[in-house]
Amino acid sequence: MNMDYSLTTAHRLVLDVWGVTLPLSVYGLEAYGLTESTRPFNDDIYVSGFSRLIFDQVIGGHMDVELFSYGCSPEKLHWPDKALMKLTKTWEKDNLASSDSIYEIEATLISPYGRCDLSVATQAKVSLELNESFFVPVREYILNTKKYGWNCSKGLINPTER
Structure with missing residues (x-):
């Protein structure tokens, strides 16, 4: 994606x-x-x-991305303390919680490269x-x-x- x-x-x-x-x-x-x-x-x-x-x-959304190394055999990236490198973004959280139309996508995101869980609320x-x-x-x-x-x-x- x-x-x-x-x-x-x-x-x-x-x-x-x-x-x-x-x-x-x-x-x-x-x-x-x-x-x-x-x-x-x-x-x-x-x-x-x-x-x-x-x-x-779009009235709200949430995205989590677990970052991977680039290449055909990607590996999850970790911080020096071994914690998973992860990006999270939520916008209009109240709208996301109350919407009847929420679309869920699980994919590999090209940039930044990683496993992505995306929720999008739309009217x-x-x-x-x-x-x-x-x-x-x-x-x-x-x-x-x-x-x-x-x-x-x-x-x-x-x-x-x-």
Whole structure:
């Protein structure tokens, strides 16, 4: 997950996320803005690339990031006293506690690099921008995760690249 800080404001949060799975068999085509004519194959969809997740009218949130070393075999970073290096940010805590629309995301954050738990409270629907050229049948992804999954050997790639 990459936060696009250039598009993020006090009430808008923009995330570029790799490897979204669209369970069409559960939620249907319409939930993702797809139709039968745009459906590329008869299977659930794995997006082998970045998609853009946009939260508008954000009213609160909380984020914990456990920092990792960079590389294909990342390790958790620790302070000299062996305590885990962790960043925490909460904003509009009262709104977060009272909101009916809270979205929970667990991901690896690109910068700063680490395991991220994110909770976002919003008063609007969340939108997801998909690049259909990255669509792969879920069955194909499961059979070849090295080909379609995140490839850390490429380093921190640009979200518009695959």
